[in-house]
Amino acid sequence: MENWDEIRTAFQVARLGTVSGAAEVLGVHHATVIRHIDALEKRLGSKLFQRHARGYTPTEAGRDLLAVAQTTEEQFAHLASRIKGQGETVSGELVVTSIAGVADLLTPVMVSFQEKWPDVRVRFLTDMRVFRLDYGEAHVAIRAGAGPEEPDNVVQPLARIRAALYAARSYVDRFGRPGSEEEFPGHRFVCSDNETTRAPFHRWLRATVQPDQIAYSATEPAALEEAVLAGAGIGFMSVFRAAGNPDLVEVLPPRAEWESPLRIVTHVDLHRTRKVQAFLVHLKEAAKEWKFCG
Amino acid sequence: MENWDEIRTAFQVARLGTVSGAAEVLGVHHATVIRHIDALEKRLGSKLFQRHARGYTPTEAGRDLLAVAQTTEEQFAHLASRIKGQGETVSGELVVTSIAGVADLLTPVMVSFQEKWPDVRVRFLTDMRVFRLDYGEAHVAIRAGAGPEEPDNVVQPLARIRAALYAARSYVDRFGRPGSEEEFPGHRFVCSDNETTRAPFHRWLRATVQPDQIAYSATEPAALEEAVLAGAGIGFMSVFRAAGNPDLVEVLPPRAEWESPLRIVTHVDLHRTRKVQAFLVHLKEAAKEWKFCG
């Protein structure tokens, strides 16, 4: 049953009873309609219509086709209105991805977004691998640093994550708290194991302290935070994660050079939709309220 | 939502994930597939797919289309198999039409046909107006006499209905029973009111008796039979209707010149189908068993 257009033509003929009427509705010449019917009947091997001077009367097979195509047309009409509408409505899925480090910053934003637009189902994906927007894996990605500029992606700055040097209270009790960089010698530090990390504070730390002062390193950011909290050494944490934790002591206050920019990345095709725009507005509005951000 | 073929193309792309794969399945060039998708998206005003080097990933709208078109394809496949099969199977409706006069001759034939092919729903239509086969009003028509030869209709002789002159016993008791045509003067007759009737016995009667001898006339054949039974006069009846009726007395035995031929008429398009052929075979077989027919 290839060639769905011929079925649509036959449907209109069965519905209206005449070739001429179907041709007018379909916006084609009546000769085209006749040829479609002839081709369809030839392929099916049985007559769909009784031809006579007043028009075409559907046979039993033609009435069967009429019923099936009727529902098909309705289904397609509903589909079209759904698709046409969904670019302009805020509903359906919204897939957001980000690095795990800012998950607790974003979660309340997305919860309130979902409350504001109840028709939206929010999916928040965090994973080690970078989700690819051009594969349609997510509508919006929250990325850190100045990553590669891919074409077809529109990038907007969101906020600057402020970071500071912290130590666990247990560490301070054992080794003291250096008041400034001059007092770093003899202290132990926690740093990313990835030499090519783009995080500016980790690059600063590697450049500032001796390699043997890095007592603990890990690839996973969450593991680094755990290490600092466990007293393994002095390490960087984002201010918003450290704030309000009584077990942490601030060693050095945040500096502008340690800040890492947070970018919003969307695919150009999806960027224009109302759903994505609504989320971007909501996200930027929420980011203004973020404390601990530059 | 015009152009169902483009929906079918988009369906295959959504199903397979690549333009090339869809093109192969559809048996067209991949450029055609791309153009179909582009046209469909442009008309819908929103993207159905995310394009990338590995293929096309359906968006939410594309997945919606996939689901709708999936069921459509299945529906069309079922439709096609039904239509292809129904020309070769004996099932569905069988619409038979005839003059009312032979209804009680045909009814047992059609009942046994329905018992032989339980999937067939028989519709037996009798009406004053002649049903038109070329309008698809019936599959098979049983007609009397040598009616107009319409093109596209295949005509086959079925049987010859024998007719004889009868009178009600009540009539004979009052007026006697003429032994031959010579004794007709003084008797009363029942005849069709239609001067142009094609029934040969009515033409014979009008030519044989005086006009004022026709005491009762009617257009409806059934009314004529009722009149004869009620004793209004001597009249023609088909042998099969009169037989076994103790209230009727045969006035003159059947003659060949009074016989009217019964024809089977079918439309040429439907004549070839197994369903109609099966009925024709069944009908002719039953007609062989008909007594009282020439």
Add this chain to the structure above:
DNA sequence: GGTTTTCTGTGCATCAATGCACAAGGAGGC
């Protein structure tokens, strides 16, 4: 890292589907 494969995308030539004009035939109205 280089090579191969696979996929998309586009300009150009071709072909088939479409539109047009006209014929024929039946139905309905005056």
Add this chain to the structure above:
DNA sequence: GCCTCCTTGTGCATTGATGCACAGAAAACC
């Protein structure tokens, strides 16, 4: 009974869709 309108049906010209060839890019594989 004649005329008119509406319908189907077909040969021919045209246009629009299709196929082809090639480019380019990304992924996979050795």
